[in-house]
Amino acid sequence: MKKIAAVLLSVFAYSVCFSQEDGTWVEPSKESQAYHEYRLKISRPPDGLEKVLGLIAKVASGENDNVALPQKEYMALSMREKLTYHLIHAESYSQNCDAMPPVPDEHKKIFAQLPDPFGEYSWSQRQANFLAANRDSAIALISASIQRSNRVGINYKRAIIEVNGREMIPLLISTYNKDHKDHDILTLLMILMKNNEYAPFLSSSSYKKLYADETTSYQAFLNFNTANEALIIERATAFYNGLPKKG
Amino acid sequence: MGFLKKVSTALLVLGSYCCLAQTPGGYVLVPAGSYRVGGQRHLLNPARQVTVDSFYIAIYETTNRQFAAFVAATGYVTDAEQRHDALVFSPGLREFEWNNDSTACWRFPNGVSMGGIENKMEHPVTCISYNDAAAYCKWAGVRLPTLDEWEIASRAGAATTYFFGDKKTFIGRYANIWHGKDHLQADSSDGYMYTAPIGSFQPNAWGLYDIYGNVFEFCSGKIKPDESPTLAHARGGSWWCSQASCSFFNSVDIGRVHKRASFSNQGFRTVK
Numbered sequence: 326m327k328k329i330a331a332v333l334l335s336v337f338a339y340s341v342c343f344s345q346e347d348g349t350w351v352e353p354s355k356e357s358q359a360y361h362e363y364r365l366k367i368s369r370p371p372d373g374l375e376k377v378l379g380l381i382a383k384v385a386s387g388e389n390d391n392v393a394l395p396q397k398e399y400m401a402l403s404m405r406e407k408l409t410y411h412l413i414h415a416e417s418y419s420q421n422c423d424a425m426p427p428v429p430d431e432h433k434k435i436f437a438q439l440p441d442p443f444g445e446y447s448w449s450q451r452q453a454n455f456l457a458a459n460r461d462s463a464i465a466l467i468s469a470s471i472q473r474s475n476r477v478g479i480n481y482k483r484a485i486i487e488v489n490g491r492e493m494i495p496l497l498i499s500t501y502n503k504d505h506k507d508h509d510i511l512t513l514l515m516i517l518m519k520n521n522e523y524a525p526f527l528s529s530s531s532y533k534k535l536y537a538d539e540t541t542s543y544q545a546f547l548n549f550n551t552a553n554e555a556l557i558i559e560r561a562t563a564f565y566n567g568l569p570k571k572g
Numbered sequence: 573m574g575f576l577k578k579v580s581t582a583l584l585v586l587g588s589y590c591c592l593a594q595t596p597g598g599y600v601l602v603p604a605g606s607y608r609v610g611g612q613r614h615l616l617n618p619a620r621q622v623t624v625d626s627f628y629i630a631i632y633e634t635t636n637r638q639f640a641a642f643v644a645a646t647g648y649v650t651d652a653e654q655r656h657d658a659l660v661f662s663p664g665l666r667e668f669e670w671n672n673d674s675t676a677c678w679r680f681p682n683g684v685s686m687g688g689i690e691n692k693m694e695h696p697v698t699c700i701s702y703n704d705a706a707a708y709c710k711w712a713g714v715r716l717p718t719l720d721e722w723e724i725a726s727r728a729g730a731a732t733t734y735f736f737g738d739k740k741t742f743i744g745r746y747a748n749i750w751h752g753k754d755h756l757q758a759d760s761s762d763g764y765m766y767t768a769p770i771g772s773f774q775p776n777a778w779g780l781y782d783i784y785g786n787v788f789e790f791c792s793g794k795i796k797p798d799e800s801p802t803l804a805h806a807r808g809g810s811w812w813c814s815q816a817s818c819s820f821f822n823s824v825d826i827g828r829v830h831k832r833a834s835f836s837n838q839g840f841r842t843v844k
Contacts, residue, residue, distance in 0.1 A: 420835060449672060
């Protein structure tokens with residue numbers, strides 16, 4: 326039985342919004358629209374990328390575009406190629422309400438949750454199991470890819486949560502600090518602190534606003550400003566520094 | 573409280589007769605006209621006026637009995653039966669997690685190990701895809717409601733988020749939903765963990781049952797013209813939906829799902 330590691334939360338890839346009163350389509354601000362697209366971009370790991378894309382193209386057609394690679398072909402892939410496959414291709418489906426309606430001024434917000442990397446698709450149980458079973462390798466390969474590209478695609482962020490990649494916090498912070506653009510990295514840091522039940526974060530006002538009320542958490546956000554940015558980074562750094570060091 | 577409940581029920585029943593007199597064959601007539609739909613702060617479904625032709629909408633969600641008749645008549649094989657990729661739920665899963673059960677299909681909506689539908693013939697059919705629902709409609713000479721038609725019918729004349737107001741306090745009267753704070757523990761507090769027999773909860777003012785909750789109901793149409801051709805939409809939330817996760821049991825939110833995806837909280841209601 327496969328279990329879908331379905332995405333906790335997602336933002337549907339709509340780049341156009343309605344005006345609220347008369348229903349005519351109105352383009353959101355260019356900044357918001359550009360940031361929306363930016364948030365949804367996935368990273369493509371280099372290992373065996375062309376080969377994997379070729380295999381996916383062979384099995385995908387029309388409404389079958391998410392089908393799983395046949396077991397024989399999948400098993401013939403190297404570990405690195407398998408990781409590439411999982412990171413760029415979701416084999417199963419997302420639930421109807423797994424999409425969060427878009428909000429205006431995305432670039433001015435630090436969201437409680439991350440968008441969905443794959444729209445109406447989700448990683449299958451096989452894919453989630455692979456990431457969990459190959460945690461160290463996944464962290465190493467994703468880290469190398471981030472260092473090369475200075476980018477943490479939404480699929481990488483989801484994978485980091487999946488493997489609880491808390492040792493990547495310094496890399497995430499340094500990547501964020503290069504341009505201070507990807508606020509979802511701040512979201513990722515908070516999710517890691519939350520998932521690891523880091524007490525100073527759980528008792529913070531940020532946590533209360535973003536995660537304490539389960540009925541609003543999927544729409545919650547902090548306003549983006551330098552104070553919130555600095556606070557999240559400071560807390561995440563303290564959390565990382567308090568982790569048991571590997572021998 | 574009991575008195576208010578009786579008055580409320582009486583008003584709903586009265587409303588269903590006053591507003592829309594004809595209900596032939598289990599359908600309610602929605603007159604042609606201009607209707608208010610959408611939500612004031614909803615970017616995917618903004619408040620606006622739409623005009624529709626008259627249509628009849630089924631009072632109930634399509635049942636296992638009805639779908640079985642379709643399969644018996646046509647030999648139709650659903651997507652889940654072909655692809656063995658239905659997605660089912662059991663308590664203990666994290667929010668938005670579903671299990672892929674290769675044995676699940678409309679005949680065994682929670683997988684073979686959980687039993688069949690022999691005693692659930694009046695429950696809504698589930699584990700069917702958008703394509704399966706469309707095939708049923710073609711056979712039955714009906715169709716799926718458009719996104720606007722579904723919303724007009726769900727509102728039953730109300731301008732609020734719910735047909736009973738803007739607060740979801742009373743949702744439990746009208747809808748089979750998930751009342752637990754998460755999905756780690758089973759929740760049967762309203763009598764049902766999964767689907768309920770159609771009509772188990774109170775109807776809206778036009779006499780439509782289970783318009784919220786029970787199963788997500790497929791609709792035809794797109795939210796924006798250039799969205800993926802593999803995308804389908806469904807509305808009204810389901811037995812799985814809770815206040816914390818997917819509170820889509822209302823008249824404004826619009827779900828999205830792959831056209832070949834088969835979930836055990838996914839069904840449909842027809843119009844003609």
